[in-house]
Amino acid sequence: MNRELFEAMETLADEKGIDREVLYEALDAALVSAYKKNFNSKTNVRVELDSDDNTMKVFSRRVVVDEVEDEDLEVSLEDAQQIDPSYELEDVVEHEVTPQDFGRIAAQAAKQVVTQRVREAERGVIYNDFVDRLDDIIIGTVQRMDNRYLYIHLGKVEGKLPTNEVMPGESYQVHDRIKVYVTKVENTSKGPQVYVSRTHPGLLKRLFEIEVPEIYEGIVDIMSVSREAGDRSKISVHADDPEIDPVGSCVGQRGQRVQTVVDELNGEKIDIVHYSEDPVVYISNALSPSKVIDVLVDEEEHATTVIVPDDQLSLAIGKKGQNARLAARLTGWKIDIKSESEANEEGTSDEAESELADQVEEDEEV
Known part of the structure; x- marks a missing residue:
């Protein structure tokens, strides 16, 4: 029974991508709870797990005191020193109390607790994955919709796209694929909640980073973005190297790079301007095409x-x-x-x- 339980733990860890230590901590807590419940024990106990030998041992823990008030929790200094003369006051005396059929009882009692911990750990893994995707573009599939949200299937979690952050003129059907920008990730009691947008200026910035190698490599910097989604946007760019044309890099040969971004945003007009630390020059550029x-x-x-x-x-x-x-x-x-x-x-x-x-x-x- 013990071997099967340990094998099940290892399988869960591999399949769910969960740290083994998390699972064994959950099993430890479950076994302590199972022992106290099934054997009506008020004693403090410690469980020792050995996955190499497939063993589970339970040890009672009692504190060494001068005068015993609770025999379940305390042991006198005299009795403790009969076990080992080196014991002193405040030391903890352990004694193995593993029941003969503990493996069967433990497996039954641990199942629910471990399942809950696995669920929590799995949610934690998903949360951490998506926190790393914050302020990034992700591709999902429209799953369903209501008056408040489009629900986007993002793999292990369902993203929420508020209807007011869908670009004007866009409409989607169930199973449509869609690029969205991750704006917020929350870890709630119901699991990770991921919020996404199609109107956020960050979407425009990330699209240019994908399409323009010079931006991705850090040769060209996006200094600022202003956007009225679905209609028109402005983006300012800068390059430290005077030999590099930042605007030309973003436009691309025959306008191919910027056109790819425009197509993704359903025809949104995009003005690309040179950034300057001189406000006179910068504002003049920003008011292009005038x-x-x-x-x-x-x-x-x-x-x-x-x-x-x-x-x-x-x-x-x-x-x-x-x-x-x-x-x-x-x-x-x-x-x-x-x-x-x-x-x-x-x-x-x-x-x-x-x-x-x-x-x-x-x-x-x-």
Whole structure:
């Protein structure tokens, strides 16, 4: 019986990918519980497991004291020293009390406890696997849906895709395959809960990392992403090596790389811009495809006023302010856009020209 029990433990460990120590700790606790229940014992006991010899032994444990108040838990110093003269107060005296038919009783009693521990350990393995996939893309299959979630089969666990994080215009049927971005992993009493998204900016970033080897290898860095899922996004990129064109790397030959990302996002428009530490240059780039005449920077307010040609104003602002909004999120600066004629009327243009002239003089002096 003992050999079969140990073999079953080894099989469980191999099949479930669970650490053997976890299983043996569970078995240990189960055997202690089984002994106390079946033999009405109040004594503290310790179980010794030996998987090499397929043996299970139970030892009672009593503390050495001057005056015994509970014979189940304590032993006098005099009696202890009759067993071994080296015993002193507060030592623990152990004595084997393994019942003859303990193997059969242990197997029956341990089954439920070990099964529970196995389930918990298995959940822990799954949780750790998916924690490692946090902020990453994973491919799953649509399993079912309700008003709140699409439930995505991700292998050992079911991912939850909130309906408000499905891209506008997308619709899915059961068994459809889908790429999702892992946003949160929780370890709950019901097992690991994995939440995923199709609208998160991280999805766009990870897609570029997959499609652009220079990003994956760290030659090109993605500095920032702003996204209005299903409609339009902006991404800023940078390369330390001046010989590398970060934008060209992301676009790819004949636009193949960026088109692959666009196709995955069902036609979402993507602006790829050069990052710069100079806010004037960075914001000018971020407002692409519009042209920019000048950018006035207010460092204290972390705000800018951008002057654009009159015929570029609507392009710079974008439909319902989208272009300006995405540029502001991308750069982290407040952006107020004015046409050239409006700036001239307010005197903003003259101020910009004066600042630009001062900057030129400083550059010349340097």
